[in-house]
Amino acid sequence: MPEIYPVGMAEMRIARNPDILAAYGIGSCVIVAMYDPKTKIGGVAHIILPDSTGIAQDRVNPRKFADTAVPLLFQTLSHAGCYKSSIVSKVIGGAEMFPPTENLTNNIGTQNTASAIRALEKLRIPILAQDIGGRSGRSLEMNLATGRISLTVLGESVKEI
Amino acid sequence: MQDISELRKDQLDALREVGNIGSGNACTALAQFLDRKIAMDVPTAKILPFSEISSLLGGPQEKTIGIFLKVMGKISGKFLLLIPEDTGIKLMRTLIPKSKANKASDMDDFEISCMREIGNILAGSFLNALSILTRTTMLNSLPAMAFDMAGALIDTVVADMAAVSDHVLMIETSFLESNENLKLHIFLMPDHDSLEQLLCQLGVK
Numbered sequence: 436m437p438e439i440y441p442v443g444m445a446e447m448r449i450a451r452n453p454d455i456l457a458a459y460g461i462g463s464c465v466i467v468a469m470y471d472p473k474t475k476i477g478g479v480a481h482i483i484l485p486d487s488t489g490i491a492q493d494r495v496n497p498r499k500f501a502d503t504a505v506p507l508l509f510q511t512l513s514h515a516g517c518y519k520s521s522i523v524s525k526v527i528g529g530a531e532m533f534p535p536t537e538n539l540t541n542n543i544g545t546q547n548t549a550s551a552i553r554a555l556e557k558l559r560i561p562i563l564a565q566d567i568g569g570r571s572g573r574s575l576e577m578n579l580a581t582g583r584i585s586l587t588v589l590g591e592s593v594k595e596i
Numbered sequence: 597m598q599d600i601s602e603l604r605k606d607q608l609d610a611l612r613e614v615g616n617i618g619s620g621n622a623c624t625a626l627a628q629f630l631d632r633k634i635a636m637d638v639p640t641a642k643i644l645p646f647s648e649i650s651s652l653l654g655g656p657q658e659k660t661i662g663i664f665l666k667v668m669g670k671i672s673g674k675f676l677l678l679i680p681e682d683t684g685i686k687l688m689r690t691l692i693p694k695s696k697a698n699k700a701s702d703m704d705d706f707e708i709s710c711m712r713e714i715g716n717i718l719a720g721s722f723l724n725a726l727s728i729l730t731r732t733t734m735l736n737s738l739p740a741m742a743f744d745m746a747g748a749l750i751d752t753v754v755a756d757m758a759a760v761s762d763h764v765l766m767i768e769t770s771f772l773e774s775n776e777n778l779k780l781h782i783f784l785m786p787d788h789d790s791l792e793q794l795l796c797q798l799g800v801k
Binding site: 443446463464490496530535572574 | 756
């Protein structure tokens with residue numbers, strides 16, 4: 436039986452075929468999922484914020500920020516035996532949950548996805564699919580047998596990427 | 597400012613008292629508004645690591661109505677009201693007996709506006725009590741409402757706090773109405789810079 440490993444906010448986890456990595460109730464957070472089809476090892480980072488710049492170094496938890504979590508996940512996977520050149524990625528999340536009132540919009544979701552995509556491009560990791568933005572929270576499960584990710588919105592299965 | 601995870605017990609007790617006074621006032625306001633008897637749980641001041649936040653309240657995928665307000669003033673922060681879907685429908689029915697909505701996603705504009713007003717009243721009365729306690733003026737923004745998974749509603753609200761700490765401070769209260777089991781959760785999250793000010797005003801710096 437495949438195990439399902441949930442990845443909470445500010446967490447990062449890797450696993451291998453036949454297990455499943457999951458993240459539930461993703462709002463403005465962004466999920467970066469990486470997968471190596473050759474070794475069937477993959478990882479998920481549940482990122483909260485776009486950028487660690489300006490935060491005191493001793494306080495930085497690299498798993499929280501897109502600019503630090505993406506390289507860390509990549510490194511962790513290559514240490515686990517993945518081929519760097521065959522790692523591919525998918526980006527999910529970054530919704531704006533509350534409609535803006537007055538001028539209080541801070542579009543953290545958009546900043547999160549933009550920063551995650553920038554970090555992936557910097558490492559030249561191909562982005563195979565993305566499901567980002569919008570006004571609804573998402574849940575996902577990544578099957579490490581195939582690297583496919585199934586997405587649900589409010590309990591309804593919406594698509595597979 | 598020390599990290600949130602390093603708060604002392606007397607400081608946490610003072611923050612719990614903030615929850616007590618604020619929620620007491622909010623509870624009375626809600627009871628008057630609904631013309632019902634509402635009971636209140638003992639408030640808690642919790643320090644949680646981010647990874648555990650979304651497991652609050654029946655899990656991250658629980659269908660929930662969220663009403664979010666910013667708290668402004670010398671002490672600033674965020675106020676989040678989370679109402680499980682079935683409670684939200686019951687509340688709204690109490691206010692609008694003619695309502696036909698069985699699901700939160702079926703609510704019309706008037707019904708949504710009514711839910712936001714509940715948020716407004718609870719936040720206003722909560723902050724009013726707090727203003728008196730801390731001798732500072734605290735104002736709330738207009739309420740924004742969303743219907744989604746609990747985890748998705750919470751992550752947006754706590755994101756800002758993640759920049760400076762791996763933990764989040766939540767002052768939490770639940771309301772119950774005995775024969776209807778209405779369950780609401782109020783979270784007050786002071787901004788990191790305001791926490792020191794708040795503790796100072798409470799005399800437990």
